Amino acid sequence: MSLIEGRTGEWEVVIGLEVHAQIISNAKLFSGAATAFGAEPNTQVSPVDAGFPGMLPVINRRCVEQAVKTGLGLAARINLHSVFDRKNYFYADLPQGYQISQYLTPVVGKGSIILDMPDGSAREIGITRLHLEQDAGKSLHDQQATSTYVDLNRSGVGLMEIVSEPDMRTAEEAGAYLRKLRSILRYLGTCDGNMEEGSMRCDVNVSVRKPGAPLGTRCEIKNVNSVRFVMLAIDYEARRQVEVLEDGGEIRQETRLFDSGRGTTRPMRSKENAHDYRYFPDPDLLPLILDPAWVEGIKRTLPELPDAKKSRFVRDYGLSVEDAGVLVAEQESADYFEAVARGRDAKLAANWVMGDLFGALNRLGRRIEDSPVSAAGLGEMIDLIADGTLSGRLAKDVFAGMVETGASPAAIVEERGLRQVTDTGEIETAIDAVLAANGDKVAEYRSGKDKLFGFFVGQVMKATQGKANPATLNEILRNKLAG
Amino acid sequence: MTNLTDLTIAEARDGLAAKRFTARELTAAHVAAVEAVRPLNAFITETPELALAQAESSDARLLRGEARPLEGLPLAIKDLFCTKEVLTTAASHILDGFKPPYESTVTQNLWDAGAVMLGKLNLDEFAMGSSTTTSFYGPTESPWRRDGDNRALVPGGSSGGSAAAVAARAALGATGTDTGGSIRQPASFVGIVGLKPTYGRCSRWGTIAFASSLDQAGPMTRSVRDAAIMLKAMAGHDPKDSTSAPQAVPDFEAALSGDIRGLKIGIPKEYRVDGMKREIEALWQRGIDWIKDAGAEPVEISLPMTKYALATYYIIAPAEASSNLARYDGVRFGLRVPGKTLDEMYELTRAEGFGAEVQRRILIGTYVLSAGYYDAYYLKAQRVRTLIARDFAEAYKQVECILTPTTPSTAFAIGEKSDDPIAMYLNDVFTVPVNLAGLPGISVPAGLGEDGLPLGLQVIGRAFDEATILRVAGVIERAAGFTARPQFLAGRS
Incomplete structure (x- = not known):
């Protein structure tokens, strides 16, 4: 009180x-x-x-x-x-x-x-x-x-x-x-x-x-x-x-x-x-x-109300009470979220809806019903993350493109060539080039300056225009540096 | 040719069907009669052109064999019913110039049945009164005179214009409305039949409200059969009135078998009020004898709450009226007296627009609904009202209808009771309980008083059993053989 x-x-x-x-x-x-x-x-x-x-x-x-x-x-x-x-x-x-x-x-x-x-x-x-x-x-x-x-x-x-x-x-x-x-x-x-x-x-x-x-x-x-x-x-x-x-x-x-x-x-x-x-x-x-x-x-026609929906979101989607509360405040947000989350990683879906999507809507002064990015589109994009086509970082760019043009994520990936590179050979080549160009830093790293790892990652990403699969990149880089 | 204005509705209907005369001839005779009765001030608005136009189209229908139940029959309408594009006043200054953009359900039903409108009839302002002297358009005179006394008499009220017009043969029949006796009392005063149907039988939609829980429209005619014919056309469920009853409307005319053998008819002992005139008592006894002669069985019954009915009525009716009349504020229609502020406009408009009786009732009604008085007056009155209805319900376990006098006296002279509202209110002592209980009641002419003026008997029925009271009234009508005519008759004087 x-x-x-x-x-x-x-x-x-x-x-x-x-x-x-x-x-x-x-x-x-x-x-x-x-x-x-x-x-x-x-x-x-x-x-x-x-x-x-x-x-x-x-x-x-x-x-x-x-x-x-x-x-x-x-x-x-x-x-x-x-x-x-x-x-x-x-x-x-x-x-x-x-x-x-x-x-x-x-x-x-x-x-x-x-x-x-x-x-x-x-x-x-x-x-x-x-x-x-x-x-x-x-x-x-x-x-x-x-x-x-x-x-x-x-x-x-x-x-x-x-x-x-x-x-x-x-x-x-x-x-x-x-x-x-x-x-x-x-x-x-x-x-x-x-x-x-x-x-x-x-x-x-x-x-x-x-x-x-x-x-x-x-x-x-x-x-x-x-x-x-x-x-x-x-x-x-x-x-x-x-x-x-x-x-x-x-x-x-x-x-x-x-x-x-x-x-x-x-x-x-x-x-x-x-x-x-x-x-x-x-x-x-x-x-x-x-x-x-x-x-x-009339009772039988009652829709699921915010409190019940919130409990269900926590139970079925594993969301936090706070996140569920935010999503159910408006029925349209809740519906949008569910359309995105169905059959997908629900927490990832919640983060995208409450983070990038709400941010974009706020900036544009639009309601979720008039969102430039449809729930289906956002869902497809999350699928592209799941199947490794997009990294989280690339996804941000794709999402920005979707907000801007309303195009489908697949179309944006194609058009801008934002597909994630998972080909180990291609990544290896890029790593080799970076390591060769930075021999002094390699030596420093090997003498114990672990923090330089991030520098190498950044350089490789830059060389691949951000398209390198981060996990693959990390793994190969670590091996090479250790080698 | 017979005098067309002397016909009953049934006779005129049959005469038209037999092509003995045309609707135009019938209407023209009545249009002339309306002009002839102008000295009575029964009409506020005459609509001869409309009447003749309607009659023409009725003749066309009659010719095609498409006559409807009231085809071509000239009627007059109490000026409480809204009539589309025709001035509608409620006899009040406050409705100056008001021409409704709609037609009341009851009048629409009449026109749909083929009836012809002669005009709009005078009444007590907003139907508040028993004398038709409170009208802004001046009092209506009864066509009757006392023996050896030429003073102008009231036709009763509030449907006094209707009563005078029908009695003086200016219309075959007229609509009335009855909140506490406003059909039956004037019918009794001028020697015609007046029927107040069960509450909910006729739609109130488009009828200017006085007291919504009591108001009911009904026919005023020169015979019981006519009342049956006219009620059939007026009645019916109306989805636009939530209090209108979803009840089938029987063929009331067919119910007039004249056979009341074995019928138990209640005679309420509480209606023998103190100081009741001997002639009323005698008339009542004659009525009892007539029904007995016809094979019915009079049964003494008790309606113990009767003595509270008038007081109850004069709380409930003004309470509802005070609220119903709030809409006459000078803002949207009718009279407006400009003021410097909104409140001042209200005050000036309502002070000028409403007459003394209406103002009195608004004040009473406002008072009994006020905080601190509501329980003692309005709520208590509602409880008593329930008990009054229970009285009747109890009685109807024993009897099928009830016979009483309609009024405690014959008509009085214009001005005679106007400075004594209580004496005026006492006119309704036998009629008011019927409204409070929502029951049907009919007044039928039964004889003349010592002063040579008509007196009626009232038959009260069970809810939605107008058929029985019409049948009993028909028997009384025949037994009474009432043939007396008013001194003032259209086209006769």
């Missing part, structure tokens, strides 16, 4: 996260309107989403399926009976004057997420609940000086609100939680986890207390739109609260906004009137009753 050092001693930070994850589905939660991001304003709006008189919501089965799938992926209890409630408040981008949400009985109950911390430890973070709700529209205050524009494309889009227990104690844990949650959602295909486009949004609850003391008063920091900002916001907010308390002040329960420019938080509205949302069951919707067999059916 890591604590904050204050003037009056140590403080413990208590963090809970509420994540709004936009459900991947073609249609909205209660209307048939489309959900694509970035469409022209007010082009993806049905009269239901615009709150027109007499319009009624009808639950989108696909969204329920996605929520249940997510619940199962979070090892959570699926509530076979849940209820939609109305959360009433007035705002220009909330056309009905209420948001349909789930208040007392969410579709998903308690679950958990395992975090792998950088120090190798694991932390289990409780999930309190997951409920379905509709998104509001968007108010655009910057289009014109004296009016606000409203875009209802987002109005009615299905969200999963995933609420954690206040189980996190550091900004790092909160960051790890968000990354792990995002990874699970992406594996499940229930949310794309894109925080920049707003398809995953996060509210952060932070409080501080003396270790062992009851929970302190919390502040909620709204809509922090990247993992990094979440961590910055927590660090700032925790220190702010400690300062206030150590100065003899009190923490007021309030909603605060994160200012990403300054890295600070500030109260959201000065006259934040205590909202009374007047929740009550939506009479337009019947309780959501799930058939246990249907839930079982």
Whole structure:
């Protein structure tokens, strides 16, 4: 547990996260309107989403399926009976004057997420609940000086609100939680986890207390739109609260906004009137009753999730826990790795994927799905190493060529003549030439200067343009020098 | 030729089939009748061109022998149903100029059955009221007058425009909606038949919501048979309304066998409320005698939670309304009164756009849902509602339907109860429990009160058993032989 050092001693930070994850589905939660991001304003709006008189919501089965799938992926209890409630408040981008949400009985109950911390430890973070709700529209205050524009494309889009227990104690844990949650959602295909486009949004609850003391008063920091900002916001907010308390002040329960420019938080509205949302069951919707067999059916379609995949990578491929963790963070990396590793030296495959490939992708700013080097190509290249066509060193050049041109490794080997020389005669000739040209060094070596061995290797490699098989080279050279 | 506006739906249907007159003639007579009843202020919007165009196409179908169940029959629509490109107001200022881009399922079903639309009918604002006096478009007058008293009377409400238009022979039938009695009470007040179907029988999609868990559309007609014909066309499962029931719609007209022998009919003792007028008591007794004469067996039953129904209703209905009416905010449609801030625009728009009764109910509803009051009011009301439904379920172990008066009195004069909301709310005492339990109920004219005004009897049925209450109502209708006519009749005065 890591604590904050204050003037009056140590403080413990208590963090809970509420994540709004936009459900991947073609249609909205209660209307048939489309959900694509970035469409022209007010082009993806049905009269239901615009709150027109007499319009009624009808639950989108696909969204329920996605929520249940997510619940199962979070090892959570699926509530076979849940209820939609109305959360009433007035705002220009909330056309009905209420948001349909789930208040007392969410579709998903308690679950958990395992975090792998950088120090190798694991932390289990409780999930309190997951409920379905509709998104509001968007108010655009910057289009014109004296009016606000409203875009209802987002109005009615299905969200999963995933609420954690206040189980996190550091900004790092909160960051790890968000990354792990995002990874699970992406594996499940229930949310794309894109925080920049707003398809995953996060509210952060932070409080501080003396270790062992009851929970302190919390502040909620709204809509922090990247993992990094979440961590910055927590660090700032925790220190702010400690300062206030150590100065003899009190923490007021309030909603605060994160200012990403300054890295600070500030109260959201000065006259934040205590909202009374007047929740009550939506009479337009019947309780959501799930058939246990249907839930079982969804369970059977669950993909292998990161934790299980990681264990399997360790078990089946002999990878270290750390390497397996890196590879499974994104399903695409894991799939890529497996395509490369299948039937090959898995550790070698892991090293190439995490080393040269990730390095190249980083440099190019590309995602693994758009990698210039296909998994099949990388696999072929590893085969060329295995059959002795390429040395490790030559392979680096070939790989660079593949990144650059997208060509197959065999083609690059042919075209650039990068085939490893294993012909002992050819290597012997090269060694002889080097030894003959460096008689003084040979004498020095033979009188005990062992370190010169590397020099000879280098000279021979240079003479063969790096193509000499290192093992063969070493063996013959040693013999000749000994001779 | 017979007076075309005096026909029932069944007679008009048969007359068209027998080519005794054309749909155009029938519609033209009704278009003229709609004009003639203007003094009653029953219509908010008249749509004569649309009606005549529909009638032309009905005539073409009739000629081709492709008549649908309501082919060419002119009906009028309560202005709570959204009608595509036709002004739809809910009788509220706040919906100024609102022309929906969609058609409600119930009206669409009627047009698909061949019906002709005469126009949109007045109502209490957002269907909140029992008198049709809270409309932004002014009160509707009943076509009836008390004996020896020429004061204008209310037609009841909230479907008062529907009641007045049908009673005055300006439409063969009309749609109504019933949240706490809004079909049955006005039907009783003007001497016509009004049927509130089982909750979920008719789709609520495209009908402007008052209280979603109680609202139900139904027919208002001059005969029980007409109600059966019209309900058949209006009803049906609608995937666009999650609360619409996936139930087959029977042939209600075929169920009108007139045979109720052996049927056990409950007479709830709790409906003998304190201070009930003797004439109501007597009417009820006559009804009991009629069904007994027809071979049914009246059985005294107990519905002990009845006394809590009105209080329960006046918590649940306003609670839902306060939320349902939040969308009228001046942002997207209807009236907008500009303000310096968003909040000010809301306040000015809603203060000007909503009338006093609507504002009263929004306030009550907001209050009972507020933190700290929710459990004491809304939650408790929901529990009582469950008990009320259980009362009926218990009774239906003994009986197949229930007979009660529809209203505790005959119609009152415009303005008579407007300063006393409680007295006004008491109008619904016999009708409200039916909505709370989601059951079907029908009001059928059974006689006249001492003041010469119509009175109805109510038959309450089991869920989705409209067929039985229609059959019982048919027997009462025949026994009562109600032939009284309002003083104001289209084309007659």
